[in-house]
Amino acid sequence: MNVFLRPNLARCLWVTPFTSLIFMSLTLFIRHWVGMTPIYDSQQMLTVGYISGVLGFLIGIGAFDTWFPWMIGAPTRPEDHSQHGAYSWRDYFRFNTDHKVIGLQYVTTTFIAFFVGGMFAEIFRAELAHPGQDFITTQQYNGFMSQHGTLMIFTFLVPVFAGLGNFVIPLMLGAPDMAFPRLNALSFWLLPLALLIFLSSFIFESFEAGWTGYPPFSTTGPMGETLFEIGIQIAGASSIATAVNFLVTIITMRAPGMTMFRMPLLVWANLATSALVVAATPFIAGAQFMTMFDRVFGTQFFVPSLGGDVLAYQHVFWFYSHPAVYIMVLPGFGIISEVISVMARKPIFGYRAIAFSSAGIAVLGFSVWAHHMFASGMEDWLRVPMMISTMLIAIPTGIKIFSWLGTIWDGVLRMNTAMLFATGFIFTFVIGGVTGIWLASVPFDYHVHDTYFVVAHFHYVLFGGSVMTVFAGVYFWYPKVFGRMVDERLGRLHFWSTFIFSNLTFFPMHWLGLEGMPRRVADYDPAYEGWNTFISISAFCLGAGMLFFVYNMIHSARHGAIAGSNPWGALTLEWQVSSPPPIFNFDVPPRVVGGPYRYGEPGAQHAIFPEETVPVHEPAHV
Amino acid sequence: MAAHAEPAAHAEHEHHGPATYTYQPNPFKLDPTTLGLVIFLTSEIALFGAFFLYYGHNRLVRHYEWPQPGFEIPANGTAFNTAILVASSFTCELVLIMLVRNLRRAAIAWMIVTILFGSAFLGLQAREYMEIGFTPQTNAMGSSFFSLTGLHGAHVFLGINLLVYCLIRLWRGHFAKDRMTGLIITSIYWHFVDVVWIVLYTLVYLLPSHT
Numbered sequence: 001m002n003v004f005l006r007p008n009l010a011r012c013l014w015v016t017p018f019t020s021l022i023f024m025s026l027t028l029f030i031r032h033w034v035g036m037t038p039i040y041d042s043q044q045m046l047t048v049g050y051i052s053g054v055l056g057f058l059i060g061i062g063a064f065d066t067w068f069p070w071m072i073g074a075p076t077r078p079e080d081h082s083q084h085g086a087y088s089w090r091d092y093f094r095f096n097t098d099h100k101v102i103g104l105q106y107v108t109t110t111f112i113a114f115f116v117g118g119m120f121a122e123i124f125r126a127e128l129a130h131p132g133q134d135f136i137t138t139q140q141y142n143g144f145m146s147q148h149g150t151l152m153i154f155t156f157l158v159p160v161f162a163g164l165g166n167f168v169i170p171l172m173l174g175a176p177d178m179a180f181p182r183l184n185a186l187s188f189w190l191l192p193l194a195l196l197i198f199l200s201s202f203i204f205e206s207f208e209a210g211w212t213g214y215p216p217f218s219t220t221g222p223m224g225e226t227l228f229e230i231g232i233q234i235a236g237a238s239s240i241a242t243a244v245n246f247l248v249t250i251i252t253m254r255a256p257g258m259t260m261f262r263m264p265l266l267v268w269a270n271l272a273t274s275a276l277v278v279a280a281t282p283f284i285a286g287a288q289f290m291t292m293f294d295r296v297f298g299t300q301f302f303v304p305s306l307g308g309d310v311l312a313y314q315h316v317f318w319f320y321s322h323p324a325v326y327i328m329v330l331p332g333f334g335i336i337s338e339v340i341s342v343m344a345r346k347p348i349f350g351y352r353a354i355a356f357s358s359a360g361i362a363v364l365g366f367s368v369w370a371h372h373m374f375a376s377g378m379e380d381w382l383r384v385p386m387m388i389s390t391m392l393i394a395i396p397t398g399i400k401i402f403s404w405l406g407t408i409w410d411g412v413l414r415m416n417t418a419m420l421f422a423t424g425f426i427f428t429f430v431i432g433g434v435t436g437i438w439l440a441s442v443p444f445d446y447h448v449h450d451t452y453f454v455v456a457h458f459h460y461v462l463f464g465g466s467v468m469t470v471f472a473g474v475y476f477w478y479p480k481v482f483g484r485m486v487d488e489r490l491g492r493l494h495f496w497s498t499f500i501f502s503n504l505t506f507f508p509m510h511w512l513g514l515e516g517m518p519r520r521v522a523d524y525d526p527a528y529e530g531w532n533t534f535i536s537i538s539a540f541c542l543g544a545g546m547l548f549f550v551y552n553m554i555h556s557a558r559h560g561a562i563a564g565s566n567p568w569g570a571l572t573l574e575w576q577v578s579s580p581p582p583i584f585n586f587d588v589p590p591r592v593v594g595g596p597y598r599y600g601e602p603g604a605q606h607a608i609f610p611e612e613t614v615p616v617h618e619p620a621h622v
Numbered sequence: 623m624a625a626h627a628e629p630a631a632h633a634e635h636e637h638h639g640p641a642t643y644t645y646q647p648n649p650f651k652l653d654p655t656t657l658g659l660v661i662f663l664t665s666e667i668a669l670f671g672a673f674f675l676y677y678g679h680n681r682l683v684r685h686y687e688w689p690q691p692g693f694e695i696p697a698n699g700t701a702f703n704t705a706i707l708v709a710s711s712f713t714c715e716l717v718l719i720m721l722v723r724n725l726r727r728a729a730i731a732w733m734i735v736t737i738l739f740g741s742a743f744l745g746l747q748a749r750e751y752m753e754i755g756f757t758p759q760t761n762a763m764g765s766s767f768f769s770l771t772g773l774h775g776a777h778v779f780l781g782i783n784l785l786v787y788c789l790i791r792l793w794r795g796h797f798a799k800d801r802m803t804g805l806i807i808t809s810i811y812w813h814f815v816d817v818v819w820i821v822l823y824t825l826v827y828l829l830p831s832h833t
Contacts, residue, residue, distance in 0.1 A: 073791040081639055176640030179654045240665050248658045254646040278665045286672020290769070299758045299765035301676065307686060307762035312679040316672050379683060584640040592646075 007062020008094050019056025020049045043226055043296045046204070050230050054193050062095040063186045084181070085583035095189065097181035099170050100581060102188045104481060106163025107474070109188075110156045113195050114467075115546070117151035120144040122543050124522075129536035131526045141522035143206030143224070147198065150211045150228065154235040155195045157466050158324065161331035162187075162242045164473050165270045167481060169246065171574035171581060172264050174255025174590040174607065179248040183241055190238035194231045201227035210520060212317060213287075215302035215310045219294040229292040236281045236288075239327075243277035246270050255573070255607070257592035262606075264572045264596040265354055269334025272358040276323045276330070276365060283320035287313055311378055318369035326365045328462060330358055332469030333400055336422050339476050340404050341597045342570045343419040344411025348597040350403040357396035364393050374442050375449040383442050390440035397433060401426060414568075417491030421472035424499045428464025432457060435510070450520075453513025459506040471498070471549070478553075479567045483579040484560030490552040497545025504538035571606040572596045659807045663814050666777070670818055673773055674825065677766045687831045690763050693756050697827040703746045704823050707778075710739030711816040714785075714809045717792075722799050726792070733789045736812070740782045747775055767826065774822055777815045784808045 003010045027048045031039045058064065062083075069076050083097045092105060124144045127136050136144070170178055178184045201207055201224030209218040209225060213232075218225050250271050254263070290301040290313065300306040302313055333354075341348040348354065367389040370382045404426060413419065435457040438444050448454060471494075478486050508531040513519075517528045524532065566575040573590055574581070590607040598604035650657060680686045689695040713736045720729035751768070758768040788808050791797060797805050 071787045073787070073794045073796060175645075176643070180658060240662075244658050244661045244665070247661050248654050251650065252645060252648045252652075252654045252657060253643075254648075256644055256646050258646050278661055279668050282665050282669035283672045283675075286669055286676075289672075290676065290765075293758070293765070293769065297758060299769070300760070300762045301765045301769075303762070306760075307680070307684075308765075309680065309684055309762065312676050315679060316675050319672075319675065586641055589641050589643045 007060070007065050009061065011062075012057050012060030015060035016053050016056040019059065020053040023048050023052035043223070046223065046226055047230065047292070047296050050197060050227065054190070054197075054234055057193060058186065058189060061189050063182070063189060065095075066182060083185070084177070095185050097177070097185050098583065099166050099178045099181070099184060100481075102184055103163050103165075103167025105188050106159060106166055106191065109192050109195065110160040110163055113151045113155035114160075115550075116199070117148050117156060118543055118546070120148040120151070122540060124148070125536040125539040127522065128524070129533050131524055131529055131532075133523060136522075138522045139205070139208065139222075142208035142210075142520075143202065145520060146207050146210050146228070147202075150198055150207075150231070151195070152462070153211055153324070153328070154232060155191065155198065157328040157462060157470075158235070158239055159191050159242075160470050161270075161273065161328070162239065162246075164335070164470070164477070165246060165266070165331060166242070168477060168574055169267055169270055170249060170253070171577065171585060172267055172572055172596075173250065173253055173258060174573050174586060174592065175249065175253040176585050178245050179253055180245050184245050187238040187241035187245070190234050190241075194235035194238065197227050197231035197234060201225075201231075212321070213291060214317075215291055215294070215308075215313050216304070218291050219302050226292060226295055229288040229295070232288045233285055236285050239277050240281050243274035243281075246274040247278065250274075255590045255592055257607070259592075261352065261355075262592050262595055264334075265337035265348065265351065265358075266331070266334035268355040269330045269332075269337070269358050272362040273327050273330045276327050276362045280320045280323035280327070280366070283316055284324075287316040287320070290316070311373070311376060314373050314376060314378075315370070318372045319366075322369040322372065323362075323365040325461070326361050329466050329469075330361060332425075332466045332473075333358065335469045335473040335476070336404060336425060337400075338570075338572070339418050339422040339472050340407050341599065342476075342568050343414045343416065343422070344408050345414070345569075345599045346407055346411040346597075347595070347599055347601075348403065349406030349409075350399070351595070351597065353399050354403050357399040360396040361393060364389060364396070368393065371440055371445070374445045387440055387442050391437060394433065394437055401430060401433075416475075416488060417486065417495055418472050418476040420492065420495040420499075421468050421475060424495065425465060425468035425472060428460055428468060428499075428502065431507075432460030432464055435460065448513050450518055451513035452509040452517045452519055455519045456506050456509035456513060459502075459509070463502055463506065468498075471495075474553075476568070477574075478556070479563035480574055480579045480581070482557045482560070483563055484556055484558075485563050485567060486556045486560060487552050490548045494545060494548040494552065497548065498542065501538050501542035501545060505535055505542050508535055571598060571604070573607050576607065576609070653803065655803050656807055656810070659810055663811070666814065667818075670770075670773065670822075673766070673770050677770060677826070680762060680766060681831070685831075686763055688763055688826075689830060690756070690761060693754070695767075695827055695830060696750060696754070697830075700746075700750065700823065700827055703743055703750070704819065706739050706746070707743045707816055707819050710736050710743070711813050713739060714812045718802070718805060718809055721792075721797060721802060721805065724799060726795070729797075730789065730792055733785065733792060737782055737785050737789065740778055740785065740812075744775060744778055744782070747771065747778075770822055770826060774815070774819055777818070781808075781812050781815050784811060 004014060005011060024045055027044060028039050031041070066076065083095060085098045086092060086096065086101045092101060096102065096105070123136065124141055127134055127141055166178070166184065170176070204224050204227065205222035207213070207218070207224040207228035208221050209228075213225070213228060218228070250263070250267055290299075293299040294301050294303065300308050302308040302310050304310065337348055337354055368386055370378060370386040371390045374383055374386075408423070435453070439448070439454065439457055475486055475491055512528055512531050515528070517524055563579050565578050568575065576590070577585060586609075588609050590609055592607045594604060594606055596606045598606065648657075652660070681688055713732050716732040717729045717736065720726075720732060756764045758765045785808060788797075788805055791804065
């Protein structure tokens with residue numbers, strides 16, 4: 001078959017614009033038929049074009065090749081596993097149902113978003129190095145600032161954990177793949193689309209309302225704001241689909257003997273996170289639908305003159321976006337539990353306490369959203385309950401921190417790069433957590449609301465917290481993914497530059513905030529100049545340090561030392577198969593016989609592989 | 623890129639496909655597809671929740687009048703509509719009952735009735751839109767009303783689509799007593815749409831701020 005007809009990226013090249021054009025003409029026709037004048041409305045055309053373009057891309061890549069015939073009852077191909085597994089580099093650029101391929105696709109895409117978003121931060125940090133307008137306009141500043149937040153949150157921190165989890169979790173459970181492999185591939189391919197949609201808004205003047213997209217700025221802002229709203233829907237759909245997949249996989253596809261309390265803690269963390277994603281993400285979808293309808297259809301959700309209430313947006317938005325903070329850090333907690341236990345050669349301290357505290361954070365996470373709105377003029381009676389529930393979250397988080405410290409205590413520590421990042425994470429995350437408690441108290445929040453203190457706080461929890469765990473995870477599982485070791489020397493350089501310069505970048509922001517420097521401004525009072533220049537220089541060094549990481553990742557994939565199946569001497573199941581793992585993970589279903597962290601027990605095993613191997617041809621389930 | 627760097631590691635994998643598994647039994651006693659749908663439906667509840675939150679915020683915190691002064695909400699006319707949708711939920715269940723008793727023709731008949739009921743609901747809803755007197759552009763409560771009912775209407779439309787796919791496959795004999803997961807999850811989805819409507823009808827149509 002011609003390359004433009006087979007399901008691949010080449011087919012996307014024509015199917016995507018074709019679908020867009022069909023739906024755009026249909027819109028013109030409907031507007032003409034209903035009698036609207038003018039027939040052409042640029043907002044509507046853009047919205048229809050982009051959404052149908054996403055559909056077209058998915059058709060082109062082959063996401064619906066199996067589902068369409070199935071829907072209309074046509075004879076379907078028997079599953080021949082032709083979409084499963086990577087046999088050449090080309091397999092990473094097509095609709096692949098193998099969770100290991102999808103995991104790598106996910107992590108690569110999200111890291112591209114990370115570096116692009118980081119670059120935007122460097123650009124506006126350069127502008128902020130000195131007071132006054134230097135080389136970007138205020139609109140461009142708003143654009144870069146909004147893109148930085150949006151890319152980092154929606155296309156890096158939320159999906160990168162889905163990517164790491166995708167690679168690791170089926171292996172940890174002893175399963176051959178995720179529960180719904182095609183849905184898994186579909187949810188991956190939505191992600192680069194969301195990234196492209198966000199970035200393409202630069203063509204139409206980028207969105208400027210920040211990653212929060214508060215109306216009325218977002219409902220009256222430039223054209224790019226519509227693309228922000230569409231991009232969020234796409235990224236959100238991707239994360240809901242992945243979360244459903246994780247939940248079903250974790251609940252139904254555990255290897256025999258893998259009881260709930262024999263699951264590794266990363267699996268527990270992903271279980272809690274996925275439950276959060278499923279229950280919370282639709283709220284941001286709802287909030288973005290409303291602002292999009294205001295822009296595209298002229299509804300009055302947030303138009304104050306006709307009864308629209310912008311506070312309603314903030315309520316709906318934060319009802320997702322506060323749980324989203326835990327979506328962005330809970331899987332990281334899981335990674336830290338894995339890394340610390342393996343590298344300290346000790347059973348994890350308080351397994352059930354860590355598992356249940358994840359669940360506790362997930363539940364409490366829904367009761368704290370209005371702490372972002374203390375100064376917004378919302379209902380007074382909401383403040384104190386939200387303050388108390390926010391402070392309560394420190395309890396399950398503290399349980400985790402002390403459990404990790406308890407695990408490290410008296411352990412035989414192996415301070416390699418993954419462990420350095422794990423311990424560095426504990427240090428920086430505790431700083432972010434402590435300022436979180438300060439911000440939870442209403443009077444203090446009134447003082448520092450919308451200042452650099454808040455910026456410092458969430459960069460400590462998101463960069464010093466989540467990103468450090470991502471790096472810990474990447475360095476920890478790299479030998480499993482590529483079968484080769486990373487260069488430890490470069491890894492340490494990367495860790496120390498990241499650790500030192502992130503603290504130098506984000507810590508002075510506390511002082512600026514306490515002195516009253518507002519966030520999200522392109523220019524500031526010359527009184528704040530000294531620390532701002534310092535922060536900008538540290539931020540450039542922080543960015544430059546990432547080059548060690550990029551070089552290390554690319555170089556070690558080909559030239560690193562051969563890792564062998566289990567370089568860290570870990571007990572969990574993903575380390576019991578070859579590196580990289582076989583295409584179908586396990587030749588024989590493993591049998592789980594004990595807990596995953598039995599380090600220090602002589603002869604302890606987490607799982608065994610029964611002797612009888614029966615070659616089979618039918619899939620595990622249909 | 624290097625996941626295929628060690629061809630030797632895969633050489634012994636002569637068979638194509640994963641090993642056969644007997645998984646650890648799951649606590650819900652559900653097959654993966656049904657469980658996936660149920661989890662997805664909680665996400666759907668949250669999506670409706672976002673629009674109900676907006677509606678509730680306007681009603682309870684801002685104390686807006688509903689229906690807005692000068693307009694009426696046709697609670698009685700829509701009661702008929704509601705009855706049709708509730709009835710369709712029962713006829714949908716009859717499809718499954720008939721199929722379990724191996725009465726395929728009866729199952730097809732009830733499926734057609736279900737689809738007709740669903741379409742009738744959508745048609746009546748469209749007529750209500752035209753006659754209600756305000757539009758989504760009128761004011762915030764108008765936007766709220768149309769987004770809630772419209773979101774529900776979109777779900778009914780999707781549900782009808784699923785029912786049509788099931789009808790085609792039922793017609794072709796793809797479903798049998800022991801092979802009807804597709805039908806079961808479609809019916810669960812249809813019941814969900816029905817329940818959401820009952821909640822919506824109660825909150826939006828039956829609880830005006832003045833009588």
